[in-house]
Amino acid sequence: MVNALKLAFAIAGKDIRVELRTRTSLLSAAVFAVLVLLVFNFGRDPTAVATIDLAPTILWVTVSFASVVAMNRAFTVERENAAFDGLLLAPVPRESIYLGKYLANLAFVLVVEAIALPLFILFFNLDIVQALPGIILTLLLATAGFVAAGTVFSAMVVKTRFAELMLPLLLLPFMVPPLIFAVKTTAPLFAGRPLSSVVDGLRFLLVFDICIITVSVLLFTAVVDE
Amino acid sequence: MPPAEPPLVEARGLARRYGAVRALRGLDLTLERGEVLLVLGPNGAGKSTLLRSLAGLLRPEAGTVSILGRPLTRDDPDARRPIGLLSHQSLLYDELTLTENLVLAGKLYGVPNTEARARAALEEQGLLDRAEARPRQLSRGMLQRAAIARALLHDPALLLLDEPFTGLDFIAADRLRALLATHATADRGVVIVTHHAAEAWDLVTRIGVLAGGQWLLEVPKPDDINAFQARYLELVRG
Numbered sequence A: 001m002v003n004a005l006k007l008a009f010a011i012a013g014k015d016i017r018v019e020l021r022t023r024t025s026l027l028s029a030a031v032f033a034v035l036v037l038l039v040f041n042f043g044r045d046p047t048a049v050a051t052i053d054l055a056p057t058i059l060w061v062t063v064s065f066a067s068v069v070a071m072n073r074a075f076t077v078e079r080e081n082a083a084f085d086g087l088l089l090a091p092v093p094r095e096s097i098y099l100g101k102y103l104a105n106l107a108f109v110l111v112v113e114a115i116a117l118p119l120f121i122l123f124f125n126l127d128i129v130q131a132l133p134g135i136i137l138t139l140l141l142a143t144a145g146f147v148a149a150g151t152v153f154s155a156m157v158v159k160t161r162f163a164e165l166m167l168p169l170l171l172l173p174f175m176v177p178p179l180i181f182a183v184k185t186t187a188p189l190f191a192g193r194p195l196s197s198v199v200d201g202l203r204f205l206l207v208f209d210i211c212i213i214t215v216s217v218l219l220f221t222a223v224v225d226e
Numbered sequence B: 001m002p003p004a005e006p007p008l009v010e011a012r013g014l015a016r017r018y019g020a021v022r023a024l025r026g027l028d029l030t031l032e033r034g035e036v037l038l039v040l041g042p043n044g045a046g047k048s049t050l051l052r053s054l055a056g057l058l059r060p061e062a063g064t065v066s067i068l069g070r071p072l073t074r075d076d077p078d079a080r081r082p083i084g085l086l087s088h089q090s091l092l093y094d095e096l097t098l099t100e101n102l103v104l105a106g107k108l109y110g111v112p113n114t115e116a117r118a119r120a121a122l123e124e125q126g127l128l129d130r131a132e133a134r135p136r137q138l139s140r141g142m143l144q145r146a147a148i149a150r151a152l153l154h155d156p157a158l159l160l161l162d163e164p165f166t167g168l169d170f171i172a173a174d175r176l177r178a179l180l181a182t183h184a185t186a187d188r189g190v191v192i193v194t195h196h197a198a199e200a201w202d203l204v205t206r207i208g209v210l211a212g213g214q215w216l217l218e219v220p221k222p223d224d225i226n227a228f229q230a231r232y233l234e235l236v237r238g
Helices: A002-022 A024-043 A051-071 A076-089 A094-123 A132-157 A163-190 A195-224 B047-055 B098-109 B114-124 B140-152 B170-183 B225-237
Strands: B009-018 B021-031 B036-040 B062-067 B083-086 B158-162 B189-193 B206-211 B214-220
Touching: A002 A024, A002 A076, A002 A094, A002 B098, A024 A051, A024 A094, A051 A094, A051 A132, A051 A163, A076 A094, A076 B083, A076 B098, A094 A132, A094 A195, A132 A163, A132 A195, A163 A195, B009 B047, B021 B047, B021 B062, B021 B214, B036 B047, B047 B062, B047 B083, B047 B158, B047 B189, B083 B140, B098 B114, B098 B140, B114 B140, B140 B158, B140 B170, B158 B170, B170 B189, B206 B225, B214 B225
Parallel strands: B036 B189, B036 B206, B083 B158, B158 B189
Antiparallel strands: B009 B021, B009 B062, B206 B214
């Protein structure tokens, strides 16, 4: 078990090192997030719908699309020089490979969210300091789930001709359930209601995470062995 | 009497097709320790498919592969530990230096003192001065040598080489032959896939000719390479 985790961390460390050198995923996802926030900020009519009502949707639209952009490159780096064969050939459990890729993707998406969230608060002039712990917890739970699905789908589509188009097509339907609950959870928090009022939503996200991570691990071993 | 040791490689009934093309047709292969098998065959004969099946990178539709008596299955990653593969591509990450690539490979294989071992492997290939270079900064021959260093890093008992001499100048090719000669000891084995028998002739102990996914010939190395090559041409031309 310890060895499997060490191997996963070695793979995640490699992905993070590669990303820090190229900055392809992070930079493109962060720029994308900023652009979406800018469009929403200047494109809406603030007198038509109150900012506080629109804010949860804007936050999750930004986060979900920026995450897809960040995860698109997860396996393209493995395609160069057939490097992924090197991982599959090594005496490494497939689960460790999945976990390593998952941890790296999770780190990338969380960094994008860490950039997007302050900008979101700034652009929309929201006073949500009290709600911040709840919002961060919701972000963590929702992100953990859709990154799990994103990791397995990016492994699945990497050998297809239109990988970058296929990933959102496959992933977005799986992002819908956690996104619905994430929006429903963050809306009351933005409205100033306490964390205890959104426990059911958080529970759903936790259960979704457990299910999707389990299914993704099982699916990943089948996907990479074909 | 101690039980007989299992062969290094035992493949039985390997079959694989790509669409309508049958790349392997119920192929059997046994490789004992100390053997160096040269696999020859025309394009599309199934050589690379065979090598990838033996490495566990390709799941055959039928048949089994065992390495040192352990079947290659997804549930037993340790069964892949004795395998070293040199494929058509380097298996190296373009954004990592050669040292970082080899250290990563060392970690995945549980090689002790990975940094020292990585340096030693690069030195063996005459690449120590390029240790901090990235794969895309190397010439074709240097990249091949780096790939060889990666394949040999964990001192594999079974070495699978797909066109190992591609891109190498004659000095590097000689160095590789010398390395393989020291590697092919009594407890290890090598499978070399190539189109050019002469490149590996001095190393091999056995020769297999593959065409249409099945063996046309599998014999101990003959004495006369010229006579063999004439026979090989006859065989593959049908």
